[in-house]
Amino acid sequence: MGSETRRPLRRGRRSRISPLEVLDSTRWMTPRDRNICIDLRRHHVLTVHQLTELHFPTARKARERLLELTQRGVLLRFRPQRNSGSAPYHYVLGELGAHIVAGHFGLDVRRVIAGLEEEDWPLAHSAKLPHLLDTHDFFIALIKGCREAPGYRLTVGGRRAAANANGATTATTH
Secondary structure (H helix, E strand, O other): OOHHHOOOOOOOOOOOOOHHHHHHHHHHOOHHHHHHHHHHHHHOOEEHHHHHHHHOOOHHHHHHHHHHHHHOOOEEEEOOOOOOOOOOOEEEEOHHHHHHHHHHHOOOHHHHHHHHHHHHHHHHHOOOHHHHHHHHHHHHHHHHHHHHOOOEEEOOOOHHHHHHHOOOOOEEEO
16 A cells, blocks of 8 residues: 555645756547546546546556656545445546646636545545445446447536436437
């Protein structure tokens, strides 16, 4: 168990990510890494199992890459306390991940980091965490089902998806 897993997610820290680190990330960042950051921006927190389902062919590849992204500051990880056994790692965006997301969407990085401090990082100690993860499991099952069933795709997009499916479903044939 690495030391980053025992350290609490802190609020109000001054950014330690330099402009050179952000620039250097363009050298090693993959499209999959960027998609992981985007998913964490949208969903706030995902477990190692959920990220594996969404982005990796094997659990081993997921663990290896997620560890590297954590070590580089793209992600932060934690394990919620349990009465027995150990919880899987849970991932949220780190400071470098906030810079990547801000650049991708054209957002102010200070606002993205402030949002992480206010909403995402406190999830490590939130009673809402189990419900949030259960909701993610449902949508990941939908995504997986649409990937495996020929002729189906998942449409995402707020009002457009609701208008296309009359608010009933987001899975449509094409």
